[in-house]
Amino acid sequence: MLYIGVDLGTSSVKLLLMDETGKVQKVASREYPLFFPHPGWSEQKPEDWFAQTMDGLKELLADCDKSKVAGISFGGQMHGLVILDKDDNVIRPAILWNDGRTAKESDYLNEVIGKDKLSQYTANISFAGFTAPKILWVEKNEPENFKKIVKIMLPKDYLAYKLSGSFCTDYSDASGMLLMDVQHKCWSKEMMEICHVREDQLPKLYESFDKVGTLKADIAAELGLSDQVVIAAGAGDNAAAAVGTGTVGDGKCNISLGTSGTVFISSKDFKVDSRNALHAFAHADGNYHLMGCMLSAASCNKWWMEEILQTKEFASEQEGIDHLGENHVYYLPYLMGERSPHNDPLARATFIGMTMDTTRKDMTQAVLEGVVFALRDSIEVAKAQGIQIERTKLCGGGAKSPLWRTMIANILGIKVDLLETEEGPGYGGAMLAAVACGEFASVEEAADKLIKVTKTIEPDPELTAKYEARYQQFKQIYPACKALFQNLQ
DSSP: OEEEEEEEOSSEEEEEEEETTSOEEEEEEEEOOOBOSSTTOOEEOHHHHHHHHHHHHHHHHTTSOGGGEEEEEEEEOOSOBEEEOTTSOBOSOEEOTTOOTTHHHHHIIIIIIIHHHHHHHHSSOOOTTSHHHHHHHHHHHOHHHHHHOSEEEOHHHHHHHHHHOOOEEEHHHHGGGTOEETTTTEEOHHHHHHHTOOGGGSOEEEOTTSEEEEOOHHHHHHHTOOTTOEEEOOEEHHHHHHHHTTOOSSSOEEEEESSSEEEEEEESSOOOOTTSOSEEEEOTTSSEEEEEEESOSHHHHHIIIIIISOOOOHHHHHTTOOOTTOOOOEEEOOBTBBOTTTOBTTOOOEEEOOOTTOOHHHHHHHHHHHHHHHHHHHHHHHHHTTOOOOEEEEESGGGGOHHHHHHHHHHHTSEEEEESOOOHHHHHHHHHHHHHTTSSSSHHHHHHHHOOEEEEEOOOHHHHHHHHHHHHHHTTHHHHHHHHHHHHO
16 A cells, blocks of 8 residues: 655655655655744745645555555644634745744743643744634734634644544644643643633644544545545654654654754653753653754855855765864854754854864855754753663764764764655655554554664764864853843844
C-alpha cells in the first residue's frame, strides 16, 4: 500500500509518497508567500496552504496506482492561529509560530496569571509564538474578528479539516497552544477561561496515529482517489520529524536544522523542566517529550547567503572553512527574537569579535557555529535536569551540510547518526498514516522496521575541547546584550 505524508512548512508544503517498506516513491513541493505586515509580524493565508497542497498532491499522484493509496497524514508548523467563522471562512490570515507581536499578552500570562499557574495548567509557560497569547491579541486588537470565531485550529489541522471535514487536532501539536493540560491530555478549563474561549470552539483531541476521518467525496473525486482513504491526525512538525528519524520511546534525541532549530528528547514519562526553558509536550508516539526550540536556525544561513552575500551557492561558501574551533567571530542567531532558553522576543541577531583581518569565511563560519552554540544552550538545560544525551539523529535542510554536521558533533560533544531516509516531518507523517491504517501495530514498531542509520559522526576530543572554550565565551554574549536589545526597540 501507499501512504502520503504532508509537511506543511513555513516556506512551502512538501509531500511524499511512501510504500509499506518505507521507500519514498516520489516527492513534490509547492511554495507560498509569507507576509510581514509590520516588523516582527509573520502571517500566511491558510487558503494558500490548501491550494498548494492540492496542487502538490496531484503531481505526487500523477504516475502511481491510486488504488493503492491507503492513508494521508501530516507534520505541520506549530502554534499558528487559524480562525474560522460560522460559514467556515478564514477570518484573518494565520498568525505564525515566529510572529512576535504578542509580547504584552505573553507577559500578561507569565507575570499576571503567573508562570507557576501556567505550568500547573499546561506544563508550560507562555512564549510569544504560542497560540493562547495570539487569541488574547486578537480579542484586544481585532474585537470584531474575535466575535466571529467559531473554530480555532492549527495550520496542519486546517488541511485535515478541508480534506476530511473533521475538526481535529493531535496531542503533540495542541501541546504548543498553551490551552491543553499536557499531562492529562485534555483541554485546560482554566486556560479556556483565561483566553475567553469555549471548548466547542476547539478541535477534538486525538493521538497522532489515530484515524480522524476519510477523504471527502468531492476531494477524493478531484484527486482520483477512493473516499475511503484514511486521514490520520498527524503531528506538530517537530514530533513528526522525530517519528521520521526514529526518535520514539525513551531517552532518544533528534536535532532539527530547519527554518527553526530544535532539540527533541523523547520520554516514556511526563516530565517538566523546572526552569520552563524547555517545552514539555506530548509526543506523536503516544508518550511525551521535552523540546528546546530556537526560532532561527537554517534560516540564519539562508539570510546570510541570500540577503547579505547575495548568493545561492551555499556549499561553495562553506568550502575552505577548516580552522574549526579557532574562530574569533561570534554570531547570535536571534533574527526573530528567541524562545529556548531565553524567551525573549526582543533579542536580535548580532555579530561580535570582528577585526581588520576578519574574512567572509570567518563570518560564514560564525553563522553556522552560532546556530549550534544556541542549540547547545538547550542541551545544557536538559543536562541540568539530569538528562544525559550521548547521541542524536539529525534532520532538516541544514542537516545536508557536512560542515554543520561536524560542528554539531563537536560543539555538543555527542555522536551524530545520519539516516538512510531523511525527509523529516513528511516521512513521519507518512509513517503515522501507515500506523493509522494498521500497517504497523505502533509508531515504535514502524520506526524499528523503517529507520536505518547509515553513518555516525564521532566527536573529536581535541576539537571538542576547543569548542568548549568557544562556547563558554558565546554564552556570555546574550546576557551582556539583553538590556541593549530592549533599549533598541
